[in-house]
Amino acid sequence: MKQKMVFIFMILILFANSAAASTKADPLVDLAQFAQSYIAPVDTWEVTIKEHQSRSNLMTIVENARENGHKVTVTPSKKAVYYSWTNTDQKSGITTAFKVVEPTNDSFASELVAVISGSSWNDNIRQSYNQIRQNAQETYFMQDFVVFTCLTTQERDIINNVYVERKLQDRLDLTYISSQEDFIKDVHKKTTYGYTHLWATKIDMMDKPLNFQMVVRQGPNDGEQAVLGTPILIHEY
Template identity: 30%
Template sequence: MKKIVLMVIILLLTTGAAVSKKQQDEMTALASTLVGSDMEVEDWEVIIKEQVSKDKVKLLIEKLKTKNSQLVTSEDDENSIKYSFGNIYKNNQFSETYNVVIPKNTKHQAQFTVVIKGSSWNKSIEKEYLKQVKSIKNDFFTDNSTKFACLTTTLSGKLGSVYFIKRMKKSLNLQNIDEQSDTVENSMLNKVVYGYTPLWDQKITIMDKPMNLQLAFKDIENGKTKLTIGTPILITEY
């Protein structure tokens, strides 16, 4: 199952995704699917990536030093130079990490990544998150950037995977639904579901069908199920 996911990730990275004006922020849309249920957002993460030219990377690092109070880490190995800057945003509601990886092979561009994550979600956090992600994109990124969003929650009681998929189908107008079960012996991963929502422009195409949503269901203790949802695909462990 993991090999299949990795193959799709490689496909995404090689084909890219065109981003234009979207209808709704991905993270807030995912979180809204839990509203009115007995589920809560337990962890969430948003990752924004973009390649940066060698001419711009020095200016980017100087800008990061000005924006953030401290350089968290700097690492130099045989392949690349890595910089990481951190920031805890307003009363520890969520954290930001800014990473710059500069390859020593001059044929490759630098990679700039911002990771925003937290362990709870409410209207106050949503408001501050939207404000901050807008500021980050305006300050550092272009329309060529790629954005990933994911969250985790727990299903229990009557709220099983079939019911939740129906809920997602209604709330996100989910289409092109494909389900893959894990047949590995003793694996706790139950199944992975793929789908497409027209809410977001960013997508990848597999077998001539667009896809931009992935759900991973994993059995845990007491008959409960850990659910990880990501767009356009999960790039974190589940």
């Protein structure tokens, strides 16, 4: 996504796997529907899937990508070698960017990362996304993957935080709600945290479950935008 989000918490005790996820709702679908109903139309969104796997298994994935006609880019660095390639669904415009991380230090685990991303949201995009994510999980991942979801809304003049938080409780059954407000260089930003039992992934913070974060901040055109993520926003916004 264009927006970068702050890594505010180490990935400590994330509990997510394909078996659990299959019995729970998809956070992206829930968040997109919620945003469009109660905040503003969806601007951009992404779902990041990560999993540690053996080097031999990941090298097989890389070779299969090459054999299937993908251009695999190899980027070496002091800490790791990165293998990356991209799929784009022509019908929906949804992009899946794959990255295999091979650390140069054998004490660190190799990792597969898939980032599924798109812009806007409607029923056709939802159906394409569901199929693309299912295919990625069944083809490349095993049982111990973790999933991060985030989306950014389009700008609107004012986002009514009180109204949105009330709807979060009603529609997502959000509990353990807390919030904080910051003023950075005269820019107002409000962050809301919470937990919903509807989603499989969560972390524990201060002895409380957490799997929802929303940031309302000033957009590039001086309106307000919302950035929603689960279980927590992992980039700098």
